Amino acid sequence: MALASAAGARMMRRTIYAHPSLFLVIGLLCLWQIAFWLVGRDALLPPLETILYLAGLLQTARFWGHIAETGTAFVIALAISVVAGLAIGLALGLNRMAAEVFEPFLLAGNSVPKIALYPIVLLIFGIGMPAKIAFGAIHGVVPVAIFTLTACSNVPPILFRAAAAMRLTRWDTIRSVLLPAALPDIFSGIRIGFSLTLIGTILGEMFGSQRGLGYLLMTAIGLQNIQVIMSVTLLLVLVAATVNTLLLAQDRRLRNPATPSQAP
Amino acid sequence: MRIALYRLLAVLLPLALLEILCRDRFITPLTLPAPSQILLGLWAVIEKGTFNAAILKTLTNVGLAFVLSVVVGITTGAAIHRARLLRALLEPLFSTYYAIPIYAFYPLFIVVFGLGDAPQVLIGFMLAVVSMIVSTLAGLDSVPPVLGKTALVLQLGPVETVRSVTLPYAAPYLFTGVKLAVAYAFIGVIGAEFIMSGTGLGYEIRFAYDNLDNNVMYPLILLILLIAITVNMSLDRWEWRLRARRGHG
Numbered sequence: 001m002a003l004a005s006a007a008g009a010r011m012m013r014r015t016i017y018a019h020p021s022l023f024l025v026i027g028l029l030c031l032w033q034i035a036f037w038l039v040g041r042d043a044l045l046p047p048l049e050t051i052l053y054l055a056g057l058l059q060t061a062r063f064w065g066h067i068a069e070t071g072t073a074f075v076i077a078l079a080i081s082v083v084a085g086l087a088i089g090l091a092l093g094l095n096r097m098a099a100e101v102f103e104p105f106l107l108a109g110n111s112v113p114k115i116a117l118y119p120i121v122l123l124i125f126g127i128g129m130p131a132k133i134a135f136g137a138i139h140g141v142v143p144v145a146i147f148t149l150t151a152c153s154n155v156p157p158i159l160f161r162a163a164a165a166m167r168l169t170r171w172d173t174i175r176s177v178l179l180p181a182a183l184p185d186i187f188s189g190i191r192i193g194f195s196l197t198l199i200g201t202i203l204g205e206m207f208g209s210q211r212g213l214g215y216l217l218m219t220a221i222g223l224q225n226i227q228v229i230m231s232v233t234l235l236l237v238l239v240a241a242t243v244n245t246l247l248l249a250q251d252r253r254l255r256n257p258a259t260p261s262q263a264p
Numbered sequence: 265m266r267i268a269l270y271r272l273l274a275v276l277l278p279l280a281l282l283e284i285l286c287r288d289r290f291i292t293p294l295t296l297p298a299p300s301q302i303l304l305g306l307w308a309v310i311e312k313g314t315f316n317a318a319i320l321k322t323l324t325n326v327g328l329a330f331v332l333s334v335v336v337g338i339t340t341g342a343a344i345h346r347a348r349l350l351r352a353l354l355e356p357l358f359s360t361y362y363a364i365p366i367y368a369f370y371p372l373f374i375v376v377f378g379l380g381d382a383p384q385v386l387i388g389f390m391l392a393v394v395s396m397i398v399s400t401l402a403g404l405d406s407v408p409p410v411l412g413k414t415a416l417v418l419q420l421g422p423v424e425t426v427r428s429v430t431l432p433y434a435a436p437y438l439f440t441g442v443k444l445a446v447a448y449a450f451i452g453v454i455g456a457e458f459i460m461s462g463t464g465l466g467y468e469i470r471f472a473y474d475n476l477d478n479n480v481m482y483p484l485i486l487l488i489l490l491i492a493i494t495v496n497m498s499l500d501r502w503e504w505r506l507r508a509r510r511g512h513g
Binding site: 021108110119194237 | 267270271274294295296349352353354355356357359360362363364365367368369371372374375376446447450451454455458459460465466469470472473481482485488489492493496497500
């Protein structure tokens with residue numbers, strides 16, 4: 001009997017090691033349900049009801065209008081973050097002097113609470129789409145730039161010497177030496193930029209907008225509408241976690257190209 | 265030395281340009297007052313002490329969130345380091361954690377805890393604690409297993425082992441965690457104050473913005489930036505000095 005239960009426990013352990021994400025999600029759902037039992041209906045909705053309410057919202061055209069609004073702002077902000085971040089990172093990465101002068105500014109930009117800058121963005125762009133895009137891009141551009149800069153300085157100098165020996169032009173050096181060598185780090189920067197841009201866009205919508213998921217959250221807070229708060233939060237967490245997991249898998253594939261791709 | 269000069273120029277030149285544009289009314293004071301005006305405003309705010317209560321409130325909450333996250337983060341990290349199964353389970357959470365918009369939980373915290381300091385401290389804590397846990401794990405991973413065995417052979421007690429084996433190896437990682445925790449505690453607390461609260465610097469900025477009171481808003485924004493950057497830079501300095509003393513240069 002004891003032997004059987006020991007074997008069972010070992011089986012259980014092995015299953016958890018094989019699918020940690022699955023068991024993590026189950027564990028979090030259990031915690032959520034327990035928290036609901038503890039605080040009650042005034043503050044929380046149980047998992048099943050939240051999922052059903054979200055499914056209901058997803059069948060209304062108005063909710064999709066909000067999603068489209070947030071999605072558009074986010075995609076443009078992400079494009080700006082990636083392009084500007086790469087440009088800044090490469091410009092500094094290729095010039096040692098510039099890198100040394102400007103790197104502290106980038107690192108400081110990373111540690112500053114950017115939400116404090118929000119009123120300035122609103123005063124410049126006014127309420128609406130441009131302000132959201134700008135705020136999303138402010139959040140995303142710094143990590144992309146920092147990771148790109150670090151990636152450039154991590155490229156072995158011998159590669160550059162080889163490129164010089166082969167008389168590659170500056171542009172060819174960037175294209176066929178620097179970018180392939182730095183790609184894994186740059187990709188990590190884009191992954192982090194992705195999440196921060198999403199957070200920035202949502203924050204932007206919470207204050208300076210009449211549409212979008214962030215606006216929906218803010219009005220729901222005002223009305224104490226728990227159902228909307230929880231289902232929008234759930235949707236955001238689901239989207240962010242899913243995309244990040246996919247990007248992380250690609251990230252690992254870039255870092256270890258030899259090993260065949262496997263779910264992390 | 266030359267680099268310091270360039271850095272100074274990189275700050276001063278844009279400021280001077282901004283000053284000229286503002287004085288020429290190319291940028292109206294409704295959008296942005298001249299930098300010199302903002303600086304004078306900051307001086308007035310500090311001298312009059314109108315916002316001392318708000319500053320104190322914000323700094324206290326940031327401090328609370330920071331200390332909590334460091335203590336909880338290091339203990340949790342050390343515990344998870346021993347429980348391998350739990351670590352395997354939580355690893356996916358850690359790697360996606362910072363992709364999740366934590367602020368989205370703030371409304372729930374307000375509903376659960378009310379509009380006191382607790383929701384703000386909790387947001388700062390939640391943002392900061394995971395970076396502390398992850399750094400602690402990385403630090404403990406960096407200790408070579410053979411040194412653990414050496415400690416056993418030398419019959420060091422647990423306290424001695426931590427002091428003379430674990431800490432020296434893990435310290436650089438822990439320091440990175442602490443630095444991140446400070447930044448996240450600031451970002452979390454001020455962000456939460458800004459979204460919805462009744463006190464603190466974030467709230468005062470929001471209030472000034474809603475009243476179009478640029479003479480208060482810009483100096484306070486500058487104050488937050490200065491505090492965050494100063495704290496960050498002093499930690500960098502300190503870390504650099506620690507490393508230099510250990511000969512890592």
